[in-house]
Amino acid sequence: xxxxxxxxxxxxxxxxxxxxVLFVLVCIIYMLPVVEVGVNSFKTNAAxxxxxxxxxxxxxxxxxxxxVKGMNAGNYPFWLSALYSLFITVxxxxxxxxCTSMAAWYIARVSSRFARIFYYVCVFSMVVPFQMVMxxxxxxxxxLKLNTPWTIPIIYLGFGAGLAVFMFTGFVKSLxxxxxxxxxxxxxxxxxxxxxxxxxMLKPTMISVGILEVMWLWNDYLLPYLSLNRTKYMTIPMxxxxxxxxxGSVDMGAFMAIIFMSIxxxxxxxxxxxxxxxxxxxAGAVKG
Amino acid sequence: xxxxxxxxxxxxNAVNSRxxxxxxxxxxxxxxxxTLAAFCIGFVYPFLQGLYLxxxxxxxxxxxxxxxxxxxxxxxxxxxxxxxxxxxxLFALVxxxxxxxxxxxxxxxxxQKIKGSNLFRTVFFMPNLxxxxxxxxxxxxxxxxILQNYGKQLATDATLGFWGLVILVAWQQIGYMMIIxxxxxxxxxxxxxxxxxxxxxxxxQTLWHVTIPNVMPSITICLFLTLTNSFxxxxxxxxxxxxxxxxxxxxxxxxxxTEMLALNIKSTFDINQNWHGVAQAKxxxxxxxxxxxxxxxxxxTRKKEVQQ
Numbered sequence: 017x018x019x020x021x022x023x024x025x026x027x028x029x030x031x032x033x034x035x036x037v038l039f040v041l042v043c044i045i046y047m048l049p050v051v052e053v054g055v056n057s058f059k060t061n062a063a064x065x066x067x068x069x070x071x072x073x074x075x076x077x078x079x080x081x082x083x084v085k086g087m088n089a090g091n092y093p094f095w096l097s098a099l100y101s102l103f104i105t106v107x108x109x110x111x112x113x114x115c116t117s118m119a120a121w122y123i124a125r126v127s128s129r130f131a132r133i134f135y136y137v138c139v140f141s142m143v144v145p146f147q148m149v150m151x152x153x154x155x156x157x158x159x160l161k162l163n164t165p166w167t168i169p170i171i172y173l174g175f176g177a178g179l180a181v182f183m184f185t186g187f188v189k190s191l192x193x194x195x196x197x198x199x200x201x202x203x204x205x206x207x208x209x210x211x212x213x214x215x216x217m218l219k220p221t222m223i224s225v226g227i228l229e230v231m232w233l234w235n236d237y238l239l240p241y242l243s244l245n246r247t248k249y250m251t252i253p254m255x256x257x258x259x260x261x262x263x264g265s266v267d268m269g270a271f272m273a274i275i276f277m278s279i280x281x282x283x284x285x286x287x288x289x290x291x292x293x294x295x296x297x298x299a300g301a302v303k304g
Numbered sequence: 305x306x307x308x309x310x311x312x313x314x315x316x317n318a319v320n321s322r323x324x325x326x327x328x329x330x331x332x333x334x335x336x337x338x339t340l341a342a343f344c345i346g347f348v349y350p351f352l353q354g355l356y357l358x359x360x361x362x363x364x365x366x367x368x369x370x371x372x373x374x375x376x377x378x379x380x381x382x383x384x385x386x387x388x389x390x391x392x393x394l395f396a397l398v399x400x401x402x403x404x405x406x407x408x409x410x411x412x413x414x415x416q417k418i419k420g421s422n423l424f425r426t427v428f429f430m431p432n433l434x435x436x437x438x439x440x441x442x443x444x445x446x447x448x449x450i451l452q453n454y455g456k457q458l459a460t461d462a463t464l465g466f467w468g469l470v471i472l473v474a475w476q477q478i479g480y481m482m483i484i485x486x487x488x489x490x491x492x493x494x495x496x497x498x499x500x501x502x503x504x505x506x507x508x509q510t511l512w513h514v515t516i517p518n519v520m521p522s523i524t525i526c527l528f529l530t531l532t533n534s535f536x537x538x539x540x541x542x543x544x545x546x547x548x549x550x551x552x553x554x555x556x557x558x559x560x561x562t563e564m565l566a567l568n569i570k571s572t573f574d575i576n577q578n579w580h581g582v583a584q585a586k587x588x589x590x591x592x593x594x595x596x597x598x599x600x601x602x603x604x605t606r607k608k609e610v611q612q
Contacts, residue, residue, distance in 0.1 A: 032418045039418070043427040049442050049475070050430075056445070068449030119339035125321075126329050134340060141347050143598050145536045147569045148591040151584060152350035152357065155365040160345065174346015177339055197323050206328045206335070235435025237539050238570075253437040257543065260441055268445075275438055282433045290426045297429075297480065298487035301525050 050279065057082050057273040064268035082273035089270050090259045094277065097255040100165045104240070104251060105233040108172035112180050112229050115173055117218055120184030121210055125196075135185060141178035146238060149175075154242040163243050171243060172233060180225050183300060187221040188214070224300035227293050234282070252278045358585040363577040375585035384559050385586055388568035395466065395564065396534035399473050403530050404523075407478045411485030412511075425486070428479035436476075440543020443472045459548040465562035472540055477533065481526045488522025489515065517608075524605040531601055535594050538566040547571070565590050 055071060056064045063076035070076075087094050123131045153171070157163045162171050191214070199209045237253040244250075250258065256274065259266050286293060328335065353365060358375055360368035379385055410428060414421045431439070447458045447468050458464055492515060500510045516523075541547070547560030547567060563571070569590060572583035 032416070035413060035416070036419050039413070039420070039424050043424055046427055046431075046475075049446055052446060053442055064445070068445060115339045115342070118335040122328060122332070122335040125324050128329070131336070134336070134343075137348065138343070141343075141351075143532070143595045144347075144351065144591055145566065145587075145594050147536075147538075147566050147587045149347065149350035149354050150570075150587075151573060151580070152353040152365055153346065156345060156350055156353075162345070170342050171346045173339065174342035174344070177343045177347070181339065193321050193324070197321055200323050200327070206324075206331045209324075210335075231433060235433075235437075235539075237435065237437050237542075253435050253539070256441065257437050260543070261546070271441070272445075275441060278438055279434050283430065286430060286433055287426075290429070294425060294429055294483055298483050301484045301487070301522075301529075 050283070053272055053276050053279070057269065057276045059269055059272075061267045061269045064272060078269065082267070082269040083277070085267060086270040086273040086277065089266060089274065090255070092250060092255065092258075094255065094274060097250040097252050098278075100249055101234060101251040101253075104165050104168055104172070105230060108169040108176070108233050109226055109229050111169050111173045112176050113222055113226055116177055116180035116225075117184045117215070117222070118210065119177075120181050120188050121214055123181070123185050124188040135181065138178045138181040141175075142182065146175075150238065150242055153239075157243040163245055165244065165249050168240065168243060171239070175239070176229055176232065180229065183225050184218065184221060187218065191217055220296075220299065223292055224296040227296040228300055354584055355588060357581065358588045359581075361578075361581045363580065371581065375581040376589070378582045379585045379589060382572075382582070382586075383553065384557070384563065384568055384572075385565075387559055387561070388563050388565045391466070391562065392535060392537075392564045395469060395537075396531060399470050399534045400527065400530045402470060402474050403477050403481055404526055406474065407481035407526065408485050410478065410482045411489055412515075414482070415486060415489045425479075425483070428482055430479065431476045432480045434476070436537075436539025437543045439472060439476055440540045443468065443475075444544050459545060462549055462561035465545040465548070469537075469540065469544055469562070472544060473534065473537065476540075477530065481530065484522050484526050484529075485519065488519035492518040520605065520609040524602065524609065527601055527605060528598060532594060532598050535597065536566055537564055538570070541567045542570075565593075 052069065056068065058078060058080075059067075059072045059076045059082075060078055063070070063072070067076070072078075119134075123135050153175070154163075157168070157171055162168060195217075196209055196213055199213045204212070235253060236251075237257060240249075240251045241254050241257070244254075246254070246258075256278065259271060259274065357365065357368055359370060359372060360375075361371050362368040414424060434442075444458060447464070451457055451464065456464065458468055496514050496518065497510060500514045505513070541562070541564045545562045547563035549561050551559045551561060553559055560568075560571070565586075569583055569586045572579050572586060
């Protein structure tokens, strides 16, 4: 009996080793585009164009020159656009998480006709492409002075509410009522019940929604492009598109340095909390 | 089990209680109002206004004059819109198949207890975090570097542009879908696989008759996400080819050969003010198309899900 079990196991080991080797190879190929950007960010403009895949040699290696050049390419400081991106992402994500979780709790626990209609409109908004509202939304943003990095989070809260409300409401409905009732009997008002009892229970969904929203906010191009005053405020995606799309010919070495600077922070953050991110994405998708 | 999710809110007895309802309702300004107000500003009002403006001629949102269905007639007779429609549909079809096939195969292999599967998962998911604009420029440098050996350019060949876009989007999204498939595969009860084995089912039979029916919820989600993502694709399209190559038609208008619907709407807005109404009408058509496709896909694949 035991021999019969061990024999095929050994065979599978060889198979799984082969599979592992194959995966290592595929992973290396998968990483190449990012590595290529990193390598090219240390080469001269001409070398990026002619020998894209070559490693820098003594002639083409320029050290950190490209990074210095890239910092001010296009007469707009790169660090400023990075700061705007960071500010908009953090504030919008915070606002979305706080406001929509409160709204979801209200929807689930009150479930009046009005709340239910609001919920369905939120679900409906998830299938509406941005192009449908882009012209009118940027008009509205201008009219209400929501066209600065300090106020654009309100637009993001509005346009990003659909998914977040949908996910939070689904989760709140799965929470046991008894805990909140117990809190109410013990004298907690709705505000304390929400912040001290419900919010801690929402944490896993917070992480899922937070990750999805941050991934969207950080990389979003068209919404800030249309709503913000482009000469004053640029986010990283706007900056990259501006350099390549409308600024004219740009030094490719410096451009590669900018691209590398814009993806490096995300990759570092990702490597530190990849477990949460992957778990959060999986959980979020299964719930949706 | 999933079907109940959306309908769940009507199940009132389970989700609210008298003890909580009134006090929460009294806090309406704090709990619901901020989201409601922002939602009206950021979605409801622009949506309704957009719907109205698609029947108007306008320069800004203030000076609209009613023209009825003229914008829609103009939109449907615009060759660039029809070209974008076919390009987008073909692209969606190819990318949905490619992404889901590779994602499922990877997920299936990575759930077979191989060493380092966590590391592989991390690597495959990584491209997802990079935004579409940056991705487009990374890949356009790579493609042009490869193609210059053959004396070609991405911007001068629509077929190359098409496949370039497919490779880019596959590279970006395979990891994401793989994660969802892995979650689905791990949720299949081990007993089912063992039962199949005892009944004498081979690996393929188990995969086809046990595993796939049980991961249908994941397949539904992944098909939904890939379908809507490919139809709504904008950033990647703009950065990789920007619609190039451009062909000039007999009437002097320009036809961008690798332009997708979302980009076509944006560039129609940019032609000049006479085209604003047409662009908005195109956007409404685009919205209806995406909504109908997404909802009918959900309806058809939900029917195939195993009831547990």
